[in-house]
Amino acid sequence: MVELKSYYSGEQAMENLVTVEHLTYKYQQNDERPALSDVSLNIEKGSWTAIVGRNGSGKSTLARCIDGLLDFKQGVIKVGGIELTNDSVWQVRDQIGMIFQNPDNQFVGATVEDDVAFGMENKNIDTETMHKTVNQVLEQVRMTEFKTHQPDQLSGGQKQRVAIAGVLAVAPDLIILDESTSMLDPEGRVEILSLIKELHQQKGLTVISITHDVNEATLADHVIVLNNSVIAGEGTPESVFTNHKLMNLTGLEPPFTERLKWSLEAKGLNHFDHQLMSEKGMVDNLWQLRSKK
Numbered sequence: 191m192v193e194l195k196s197y198y199s200g201e202q203a204m205e206n207l208v209t210v211e212h213l214t215y216k217y218q219q220n221d222e223r224p225a226l227s228d229v230s231l232n233i234e235k236g237s238w239t240a241i242v243g244r245n246g247s248g249k250s251t252l253a254r255c256i257d258g259l260l261d262f263k264q265g266v267i268k269v270g271g272i273e274l275t276n277d278s279v280w281q282v283r284d285q286i287g288m289i290f291q292n293p294d295n296q297f298v299g300a301t302v303e304d305d306v307a308f309g310m311e312n313k314n315i316d317t318e319t320m321h322k323t324v325n326q327v328l329e330q331v332r333m334t335e336f337k338t339h340q341p342d343q344l345s346g347g348q349k350q351r352v353a354i355a356g357v358l359a360v361a362p363d364l365i366i367l368d369e370s371t372s373m374l375d376p377e378g379r380v381e382i383l384s385l386i387k388e389l390h391q392q393k394g395l396t397v398i399s400i401t402h403d404v405n406e407a408t409l410a411d412h413v414i415v416l417n418n419s420v421i422a423g424e425g426t427p428e429s430v431f432t433n434h435k436l437m438n439l440t441g442l443e444p445p446f447t448e449r450l451k452w453s454l455e456a457k458g459l460n461h462f463d464h465q466l467m468s469e470k471g472m473v474d475n476l477w478q479l480r481s482k483k
């Protein structure tokens with residue numbers, strides 16, 4: 191594993207919401223290589239962790255194992271201190287809200303409000319509390335005006351907002367976004383990411399986002415890179431995406447500003463900030479260099 195400055199290196203001990211220890215998973219016993227091989231990681235309470243990696247690196251398998259959707263034989267997963275077993279799977283799943291890739295596959299209700307209420311109906315929550323909660327969460331995702339609409343009348347971004355409202359209605363401790371923005375247009379993507387950011391910052395929701403999009407991963411506090419079923423590196427977005435060795439090893443494409451910085455450095459311009467820069471930071475840096483000429 192590529193050594194990186196760790197997010198966990200601070201002096202203050204943080205509480206872990208999820209711990210994964212030595213998880214190995216094969217879809218078929220006779221598979222030559224496992225989909226996950228000896229994976230260990232911690233997800234701190236209140237953190238946003240992005241899991242990145244190329245196609246087939248094991249990201250979705252990891253999410254499905256944590257949510258108890260795959261029956262693993264090797265390794266230990268604990269969520270909120272509860273070890274995931276056949277007996278505890280519902281207790282574990284109660285703590286987790288999953289948002290998947292295709293917004294169309296997630297609707298079960300005929301209207302937005304029915305859909306949001308669905309998760310609560312399985313929990314014997316009284317009708318009054320249910321109505322109140324539906325209104326609250328639709329307000330949070332700014333979809334109140336669409337309460338009585340049918341899901342097929344909504345845009346992709348709006349559908350994902352409703353899916354998030356459904357998850358919020360059952361108040362999970364952890365939300366897992368499995369490529370949840372990948373089928374959205376750029377506007378829908380921005381809409382969902384800013385909503386997640388707001389929920390993470392204002393409500394302290396713990397977030398795991400599985401993504402191909404490195405720009406999305408730069409929003410996280412911590413990035414875990416999966417490569418060929420193992421963790422190839424982890425750390426802050428800065429330490430991960432400015433690490434040439436790790437990027438080359440895993441074939442991940444760093445954010446645009448980092449790629450631009452590398453190509454300018456290759457041409458002898460070595461005056462850039464070592465930090466991962468925002469597009470604005472890069473523009474400011476280029477202007478400064480130009481004015482020094």
Ligand SMILES: Nc1ncnc2c1ncn2[C@@H]1O[C@H](COP(=O)(O)OP(=O)(O)OP(=O)(O)O)[C@@H](O)[C@H]1O
Nearest residue numbers: 217218224225243244245246247248249250251252
């Ligand atoms: N249902 C399945 N049955 C058998 N093998 C599977 C199944 N789902 C995934 N795999 C295999 O497990 C490995 C990891 O797949 P996984 O979907 O976890 O990767 P991923 O990183 O999420 O990929 P992607 O970004 O393409 O979704 C791959 O080799 C894949 O072919």
